[in-house]
Amino acid sequence: MKMHILAATLTLPLLAQTLEGVVDIHMHAGPDIVPRSIDALSAAKLAKSRGLRGVVLKNHYEPTASLATLARKESPGLEVFGGIALNRAVGGVNLAAVERMAKVDGRFGRVVWMPTFDSENQVKANRENRPFVSVSRNGELLPEVIAVIEFIAKNGLVLATGHSTPAEDLAMVREAKKRGVKGIVVTHAMLAPVSMSVEQARQATADGAFIEFVGNAMIGTTRSVGFADYAEAMRAVGIDRAILSSDLGQANNPLHPDGLETIFAGLRAAGMTVEEIDRVAKRNPARLLGLE
DSSP: OHHHHHHHHHHHHHHTOOOTTOEEEEEEOBSOSSOBSSBHHHHHHHHHHTTOOEEEEEOSSSOOHHHHHHHHHHSTTSEEEEEEEOSGGGTSSOHHHHHHHHTSTTOOEEEEEOOSTTBHHHHHHTTOOSOOBOSEETTEEOHHHHHHHHHHHHTTOEEEOTTOOHHHHHHHHHHHHHHTOSEEEETTTTSTTTOOOHHHHHHHHHTTOEEEEEGGGTSGGGOOSOHHHHHHHHHHHOGGGEEEEOOBOBTTSOOHHHHHHHHHHHHHHTTOOHHHHHIIIIIHHHHHTTOO
């Protein structure tokens, strides 16, 4: 009996970590051009049933503002947002595409990702021989990038830096701060091909950016980082400026809520507290999206 009570006492802190109030800013779901574990409407219903407060639907090649509007109708009470990734399918860094995305019914298109898989940095890192989308030339941001950042500022959208280089990310963050953008996040900053250092990430936070850490780097078929490494990195850049998202939706990975529970447990085992995880998975992403 004493052993049973002791075991319950030891496991109680882990049970205190819940999905209630989580805002996942990086959720992949179908329909897509690659296999996904779940479609967007089902993913939203599942998220609501498991207590999440909000999600951002991400697709590398198609805007998701319309999906967000439909998902809100299917899952009332869940804060669902979409966005646009400025890859070649939408014309690259294309202000017109961003303007149209922002006007979709409901106006739930909230996040603008600079180029991801079609970014110059990603294509060159993969040693691919194909067209790419640039955000800078000779160390200076391109005029079209500045125009999109200005639109983001004027319309209360969120800038996500995509798969650019650390130097490009820092330049975009500085420009966004200069233009008055309120919501800025460096996309999975410490993963390849971005590969920011802690010092570079701190520079970005000094200019008002959040630093994204993605859960699929720690679990499943896409695992490349240990729980302890990410816990240390989040503390190094500052818990108040770190965001933990799932970046799940891959066909062979856990569904988003299941993956998040595994990720939270791993981070707890690595020494993170309930309060720290709540900050990076709930409060900070809510602040980024203007929910508080």
